[in-house]
Amino acid sequence: MxxxxxxxxxxxxxxxxxxxxxxxxxxxxxxxxxxxxxxxxxxxxxxxxxxxxxxxxxxxxxxxxxxxxxxxxxxxxxxxxxxxxxxxxxxxxxxxxxxxxxxxxxxxxxxxxxxxxxxxxxxxxxxxxxxxxxxxxxxxxxxxxxxxxxxxxxxxxxxxPSAAAIDGVAEFVQVGLGSEGAWPHDPARIAFAAAEGSSWPVELSAEGVRLDPTGGAAPLATVRAPASDLVLALYRRIPLDRVQVDGDRAVVERLLAWGDTE
Known part of the structure; x- marks a missing residue:
């Protein structure tokens, strides 16, 4: 779809x-x-x-x-x-x-x-x-x-592997980004959508970064790719050009430039 x-x-x-x-x-x-x-x-x-x-x-x-x-x-x-x-x-x-x-x-x-x-x-x-x-x-x-x-x-x-990658998107948001504290930019919503069918709405605000399973408002940007590429992009192992970004690319770039990915 x-x-x-x-x-x-x-x-x-x-x-x-x-x-x-x-x-x-x-x-x-x-x-x-x-x-x-x-x-x-x-x-x-x-x-x-x-x-x-x-x-x-x-x-x-x-x-x-x-x-x-x-x-x-x-x-x-x-x-x-x-x-x-x-x-x-x-x-x-x-x-x-x-x-x-x-x-x-x-x-x-x-x-x-x-x-x-x-x-x-x-x-x-x-x-x-x-x-x-x-x-x-x-x-x-x-x-x-x-x-x-x-x-x-x-x-x-x-x-x-698919099982590692699909859970890896949520784990990166909850732990890697969730431990960074307040989002230092304007509040935003981003969605990550895996080709395998799973997707993850993410809220970025002064309260921090968190998954929002309710969906909420429409995202400013949606990042689409196989789950493995989503994880590798989040960890900055592959460039953003390797995934599809619909909407506000700049907010995705700010997110990927934020935090520790070693």
């Missing part, structure tokens, strides 16, 4: 279950390692993270997974663990073996915790839950986007 700039159907899909999230973390982490292994060299530069090589990208994801394994195990919503509590935060032997162990530590911690265990998160002000399930949800995006980074580095980028 083709719709105009001021008319669209909004349909947000439910968040995947914890078991689905764990499978996606495992799969995307393995995809990153497969790309690194195929590169044949660890000093290959990563276009999506210009200051990093494949070695640094792999270490980053491993450190992140080890850190969050301790956060989830601690079940302490009041503070993050100190760095000295993170097990083997840097690889001493084979990099890919260490990376696989990093993923295992995270998956084990999340499995033992269950979805509702409270824990510290950096997105406290966003309104997103501070739970193990929310950590798992974000770690899907961490692994998925960095797997894309590794694949792009070897010249073989692949779309994000």
């Amino acid at each position: 083709t719709v105009g700039p001021g008319c669209y159907n909004h349909r947000m899909t439910p968040t995947p279950s914890l078991s689905e999230l764990l499978s996606l973390i495992d799969e995307r982490s393995a995809a990153l390692r497969a790309a690194v292994d195929a590169a044949g060299a660890l000093d290959v530069p990563v276009p999506g993270c210009p200051d990093w090589s494949l070695r640094e990208l792999t270490i980053h994801l491993g450190e992140v997974q080890r850190f969050w394994s301790v956060v989830v195990a601690d079940a302490d919503p009041d503070g993050a663990p100190s760095h000295d509590r993170i097990p083997d935060p840097e690889p001493l032997g084979d990099l890919l073996t260490w990376s696989a162990e990093s993923t295992r530590l995270l998956l084990d911690a999340l499995t033992q915790a269950g979805p509702d265990r409270p824990c510290w998160t950096w997105w406290g002000p966003s309104g997103a839950p501070m739970t193990a399930a929310a950590v798992a949800r974000h770690q899907v995006q961490e692994a998925a986007v960095h797997a894309f980074d590794a694949q792009e580095a070897i010249g073989k980028p692949e779309p994000l």
Whole structure:
């Protein structure tokens, strides 16, 4: 169904279950390692993270997974663990073996915790839950986007899996943008519409950035693309020209220029 700039159907899909999230973390982490292994060299530069090589990208994801394994195990919503509590935060032997162990530590911690265990998160002000399930949800995006980074580095980028990408749009808005605080520009509404059928109306205001499942007023702009391209555009991995923008392109450009996407 083709719709105009001021008319669209909004349909947000439910968040995947914890078991689905764990499978996606495992799969995307393995995809990153497969790309690194195929590169044949660890000093290959990563276009999506210009200051990093494949070695640094792999270490980053491993450190992140080890850190969050301790956060989830601690079940302490009041503070993050100190760095000295993170097990083997840097690889001493084979990099890919260490990376696989990093993923295992995270998956084990999340499995033992269950979805509702409270824990510290950096997105406290966003309104997103501070739970193990929310950590798992974000770690899907961490692994998925960095797997894309590794694949792009070897010249073989692949779309994000549909399940990761469709939830990734909502997760980016709720956590990545929702934790940034007040929208610093004029209030606005933007809609993201995936080719797979899901769509997400987003409210930008002095109260912050939030999903608005009621739909509300017509958006100033609607961004249309396969869900993978929407996520990659939000993380600034692909240019805005790769997606379709109906309506006020400038407000979309301001949104994509705002916030941290590492």
